[in-house]
Amino acid sequence: MKEVIKLENVKKIYYSEGVQTKALDGISFSIKEGEKVSIVGPSGSGKSTLMHILGLLDKPTSGKIYIEGKDPSILNDDELTYLRGKKIGFVFQNFNLTPSLTAIENVMLPLMFYNVDYKKRYEKAKSLLEKVDLGDRLDYYPSQLSGGGKQRVAIARALINDPSIILADEPTGDLDTKTGHEVLEIFDKLNHEGKTLVIVTHDPSIAKKSPRIIGILDGKIEFDKTQKKR
Numbered sequence: 001m002k003e004v005i006k007l008e009n010v011k012k013i014y015y016s017e018g019v020q021t022k023a024l025d026g027i028s029f030s031i032k033e034g035e036k037v038s039i040v041g042p043s044g045s046g047k048s049t050l051m052h053i054l055g056l057l058d059k060p061t062s063g064k065i066y067i068e069g070k071d072p073s074i075l076n077d078d079e080l081t082y083l084r085g086k087k088i089g090f091v092f093q094n095f096n097l098t099p100s101l102t103a104i105e106n107v108m109l110p111l112m113f114y115n116v117d118y119k120k121r122y123e124k125a126k127s128l129l130e131k132v133d134l135g136d137r138l139d140y141y142p143s144q145l146s147g148g149g150k151q152r153v154a155i156a157r158a159l160i161n162d163p164s165i166i167l168a169d170e171p172t173g174d175l176d177t178k179t180g181h182e183v184l185e186i187f188d189k190l191n192h193e194g195k196t197l198v199i200v201t202h203d204p205s206i207a208k209k210s211p212r213i214i215g216i217l218d219g220k221i222e223f224d225k226t227q228k229k230r
Contacts, residue, residue: 010063025219038207041216089158093170128156148179
């Protein structure tokens with residue numbers, strides 16, 4: 001299988017009032033097409049910084065990242081936005097939905113930037129909301145949905161451009177145990193359909209559901225292990 005994500009000696013340093021903080025200190029690994037990987041670590045370990053770099057939301061101070069063989073550092077802003085929008089779907093802990101838009105409008109939103117006509121946007125968004133069992137909530141606003149409902153909308157939105165990679169940052173952090181389990185089942189289904197899935201979590205019980213776990217501590221890889229199939 002081909003590599004869809006590759007990091008080579010990635011470092012990220014933040015500077016504040018003359019003080020230097022190493023958030024990432026020489027991270028190297030690759031993720032193959034169709035893998036499901038959990039990235040774990042305590043608060044302050046660097047895992048959120050790593051997620052932002054994986055998602056091309058931030059740039060490393062040094063080192064290289066490749067997405068499906070492409071080097072984002074040589075792209076202009078428009079090319080980078082296009083690569084990120086087409087190849088990567090994001091799911092966040094706090095959902096990041098627009099309160100003034102309905103569920104289907106939130107899901108349709110990313111397609112507006114690619115000049116897709118309204119009817120096609122609507123039909124695709126409707127199909128994705130049905131896929132996550134929200135076909136009867138198309139016109140609900142985020143305030144009318146439960147936490148699980150909001151996260152399902154966020155997952156549908158992440159899928160709207162048919163990305164090959166899904167990045168999920170603490171996707172069950174604001175959900176109760178039962179709802180969190182249901183959301184993880186959706187991710188499992190997407191992975192079985194061929195999506196490459198990367199989940200950042202501090203919860204060992206979530207991480208152990210992934211065949212591969214990468215542990216981050218103090219900005220470095222503490223371990224990278226593959227679990228036996230159950």
